[in-house]
Amino acid sequence: MFSWKVAPALATGNSIVLKPSEFTPLTSLRMCTFIQEVGFPPGSVNVVTGYGNTAGNAITTHMKIDKVRPHLFYMIGQV
Numbered sequence: 001m002f003s004w005k006v007a008p009a010l011a012t013g014n015s016i017v018l019k020p021s022e023f024t025p026l027t028s029l030r031m032c033t034f035i036q037e038v039g040f041p042p043g044s045v046n047v048v049t050g051y052g053n054t055a056g057n058a059i060t061t062h063m064k065i066d067k068v069r070p071h072l073f074y075m076i077g078q079v
Contacts (some may be wrong), residue, residue: 006045016045019059023047025049 009016009038020028035045048055059065 004033006035010040012045015043017048017059017065018042019048019050019052019055022049022051022055 006016006018018028025047029049032045032047036042048059
């Protein structure tokens with residue numbers, strides 16, 4: 001899922017602020033390490049870790065973030 005959203009955004013010249021699940025943040029953090037090693041400019045991909053109600057609220061209310069695209073897959077674990 002990380003590459004589905006990040007790759008097109010970077011290819012079109014956008015920067016990313018990613019808030020991964022509080023249960024699985026290590027994959028996103030590791031991918032950012034690879035992005036840095038490849039040579040993308042600093043600030044291209046930003047990761048905000050934490051719980052949804054605090055970190056997510058900070059992202060959605062930030063004045064410099066133009067668009068928020070939520071991905072809510074919490075129901076899959078309930079099936």
